[in-house]
Amino acid sequence: MTVSGVYPSPLGEILLTADEIGLTDVRFGKTRSGADREIPPALLPAARWLDRYFAGEQPGELPPLHPVGTPFQMEVWAMLREIPYGKTCTYGDLSRRFDRPMSAQAIGGAVGKNKLSLFLPCHRVIGTDGSLTGYAWGLWRKEWLLKLEGSL
Numbered sequence: 001m002t003v004s005g006v007y008p009s010p011l012g013e014i015l016l017t018a019d020e021i022g023l024t025d026v027r028f029g030k031t032r033s034g035a036d037r038e039i040p041p042a043l044l045p046a047a048r049w050l051d052r053y054f055a056g057e058q059p060g061e062l063p064p065l066h067p068v069g070t071p072f073q074m075e076v077w078a079m080l081r082e083i084p085y086g087k088t089c090t091y092g093d094l095s096r097r098f099d100r101p102m103s104a105q106a107i108g109g110a111v112g113k114n115k116l117s118l119f120l121p122c123h124r125v126i127g128t129d130g131s132l133t134g135y136a137w138g139l140w141r142k143e144w145l146l147k148l149e150g151s152l
Helices: 041-054 071-081 091-096 104-112 139-149
Strands: 003-009 012-018 023-028
Touching: 003 041, 012 041, 071 104, 091 104
Parallel strands: none
Antiparallel strands: 003 012, 012 023
C-alpha cells in the first residue's frame, strides 16, 4: 500500500510518496489528485526532516527510505547519501570512487534517475568546472538549495 501527501516548501509543493518500507518518491510541483493535502502519519518523519532542512538546519537522521533501482543506481545513490550537508562533489569525483572504470556520464545517468531528491542529495553534485548542471527540478532550485546549505 502506498500513501501520498503534499508538503508545502519554499520552492513549491512537494509530493511525498511512501510504501510500508519507507519513502519511495519525492517530486517538486507534480502533485496529483488523490494525494492528501495534509501529511499522513506515515509521512510525518519525512515532513519533520524537511521542516528542519528548510529552516536552514542540518536535518539529522534520514526518515526511512525505499529507493528502487538497478544495482548500479543503488550504488550511486548510496554515494549521494554520503555527500555532507554544505558540501558538493562532481560527477567525476563520484566516478573515481568505483573500483572499476566508470564514466561521469554513467554516474550522471544514475543520479538523474534518483526519485528521492533532497533525501538522497543529488543537488550536491556539480559539474567538474563548478557549474550547476542537471537537476530535474530546475537549476534555480538547485542553486537555492546549495545557497541554503551554504555551499554557494
